Amino acid sequence: MAGVQTVYDFRARVLLCFVMFSVWKMGFGQIRYSVPEEMEVGSSVGNIARDLNIKELPVHGVRIVSRGKPQYFALNLKSGHLCINQKIDREVVCGKIVQCLLNVEILVEDIVKLYAVEIEIQDINDNSPSFPNEKIELEISENTAPGMSFLLQNAQDLDVGVNSLLNYHLSKSKHFTLDIQTGASSLNYAKLVLQESLDREEQAVHHLILTANDGGVPVKSGVAQIRIIVTDANDNAPVFNQTLYKVNVRENLPVGTEVVTISATDRDEGIYSELNYSFTKNTDTDLQIFQLDSKSGKISVIGNLDFEQSELYEIEVNAKDGGGLSARSKVILEVIDVNDNAPEITVTSLYSPLSENSPPGTIVALLNVHDRDSGQNGQVNCFILDKLPFQIKKSFGNYYNLATRSSLDREKISEYNISITAKDNGVNILSTTQTIDLLISDVNDNPPVFERPSYSVYLTENNPTGSSIFCAKATDPDWEQNARITYSMMESYINKVPLSSYISMNSKTGVIYALRSFDYEQIKEIPFQIQGEDGGLPPLSSNVTVTIFVLDKNDNAPEILYPSHPTDSSAGVELAPRSSEPGYLVTKVIAVDADSGQNAWLSYRLLKATDHGLFTVGLHTGEIRTARFFQEKDAVKQTLTILVKDNGHSPLSATVTVTVLVADSVADVLSDLSTLSSSTSTDTDSNLTFYLVIAIAVVSCLFFTVIIVLVVHRIRRWKFLQTYDSSGVNFSTVRPSSQHSGIDGVRAFLQNYSHDVCLTTHSEKGQINFPIGCEANTLTYNQFSETIGSSESGNVLDTCCEKETINQVSFLV
DSSP states (O other), rough: HHHHHHHHHHHHHHHHHHHHHHTEEEEEEEEEEEETOOOOOOOEEEEEEOOOOOOOHHHHEEEOHHHHHOOEEEEOTTEEEEESOOOOHHHHHHTSSSSSSEEEEEEETTEEEEEEEEEEOOSSSSOOOSSSSEEEEEEETTTTTTTTTEEOOBBSSOOOOOGOOOOEOOOOOOSSEEEEEEGGOOEEEEEEESSSOTTTOOOEEEEEEEEEEEESSSSEEEEEEEEEEEESSSOOOOEOOSEEEEEETTOOOOTOEEEEEEEEESSOOGGGGGGGEEEOOOOOHHHHHEEEOOOTOOEOOOOOTTTOOOSSEEEEEEETTTTTEEEEEEEEEEEOOOOOOOOOOEEEOOSSSSEOOOOTTEEEEEEEEEEESOOOGGGGEEEEESSSSSEEEEEEETEEEEEEEEEOOOOTOEEEEEEEEEEESSSSSSSSEEEEEEEEEEOOOOEEESSEEEEEEESSOOEEEEEEEHHHOOOOOOHHHGGGGGEEEOOOOETEGGGTTTTTTTTTTTTEEEEEEEEEEOOOOEEEEEEEEESSOOOOOOEEEEEEEEESSOOOOOOOESOOOTTTTOOEEEEEETTTTOOEEEEEEEEESSSSSSGGGGEEEEEOOOOOOEEOOTTOEEEEEEEEOTTTTTTTTEEEEEEEEOOSSOEEEEEEEEEEEEOOSSHHHHHHHHHHHHHHHHSOOHHHHHHHHHHHHHHHHHHHHHHHHHHHHHHHHHHHHHHHHTOOOTTTTTTTTOOOOOOHHHHHHHHHHHOOOEEETTTTTTTEEEGGGGGTTTOOOOSSSSGGGOOOOOOOOOOOOOOSSSSOOOOOO
């Protein structure tokens, strides 16, 4: 339980130390903390952000300045705490130096100011006492009188202060006790005191255990076994002529140089007076640097002394006679510095490239000039060799500022090689030269310039989606980032649709891409502005206007307006009198093309006809005229197929079928039909005569039907005209005098062409429609099917127009 309580007390003390080190002070630009050794990595040493009164360390560029030494500390930029970067073993860092101090330099870059942080590493009891030899062997003469003391080996404890204070305890023995004495440097020495006379014949060997306890919490200890051999008469121990040897040595002593000779005397004679010298307390480093002659007591240098590594060496020596008695002394070697290190120049911060418009006095670089020597040998002067527009000023401690002395002009000199020399003040002057390469950066004083004030881009419609349309290119005479141009489109609306729905732009290359396939019939041009902006601060920009003209492509076939295609698959019927002269206008084909330019130029050609020599078609007008006089042998029904073709690169076409009835009047149509029926009957069976009689009867009934239909038609005529006027065809935008037939032809035809009677027929039912000749319209079966009556044979005659007297009636079976 006592051991557990001791552990708790130790933790309480460590916690108290951890709290105590947060108390800091600032004087002459320094901050000081205290921290125990062996703390875990990441443990906080102190709040630098609070102590420097800086809230955001990354914004101010706060960092630790390193000079190549081990970095035991790190700066947490997020929390502002100075933390342990690696575990610190005080015994490795400072050895036996009581006050172990580590220095950290904190740089605040935005104000170019340095703070020196001094951290005291406090010793903790992390090392147990240990004896040089775990087994101690003593030879004591049996005639040794009680009260005689024997010096024992001292235990070594790498800790310092109270943690290194040693106390010795001896195992229980009736012959021996332990006497603790304090010697030089407040070290406790343990002596074995003979309490009772020895009798070799009774016991020749005695075994004891020597325990060394330190003064730390918790207490740590080390043990050594003592083996005492009882011999005869050596009652005088060696005595050194000095209890402490102190010598000053120069660090550049050559190997083999003798530095000091130790000496001891023994009043005994013979073998008991022969002395042997040895190191009793040393480190591996001591053994590598110093050597002791065991017979003469001369200590010489066998390694290289370096003041910068260690300024002081403490060596314990022992003199032992032939009887086993010994004496102990200490040698202190202080190393004297010589000027053997040239100054070191470290570029801590370099602001390159430097803007050419920087005012005089602008800091270019922060330099650390350090000389590892001490005293006057470590005092350094820094200067620039060449005549340049720069100067060196001392900043803080070993830090110097390299600043501009006058204005800079990048156009004259774009790069400087600045040679900085540092010289120390030693007897033998040593110097170092460091060259700094400084680039001068450009100022963003030129906006981007496009090659033209405006651009016109021509794009054929039906382009592929995602294809590139145009590449805008601008140049900037500035340098690097100031000349890096970013392109963007100024947002606008085309037909109330955002421009970004039509096209997109690569901001780096300036290439414009189509986001959709354009239709000339919907959109003909896209005007917008492009902005080119450089990467300077502040950025400069310029605009240019780009207009994308959509070019027409022959992607629309001609559309036949007249004669229109009936919904019941019937063909348009026209009437041509047999007395017509050559050139008589029978009808006119009217067509339009949604394309423009030559893609909308239409031509007409007679593709098929019942008699090719009977009619002609105007190449550009679409007018169907008679080519000669009609003859008796010419058929009453003439079927014409008209091809309408545009003038595009890949021409598109449409066809329409026109039926022309050759007759002077309705009666002629009936007569021709009767003649056709009679001629047919002579070639067929006698039963056909019966059907002919029925047909003649039906024809007779048609005259009565015509009168009835005319009365009904008068009533429905107004409704029909309203239906035609609202058909949606707009002829107002086409010129009547166009060479090629388009929408203009409709107007021209309606103005100039009037036909008395025109018919449409339903091929399945054999029905006939008679349109109103005065309106020059052709009616289909559907428009008047409601007014048609059916006879037993299924042939119906519709009368669809009349004047004061019926002049002509066209009939089609």
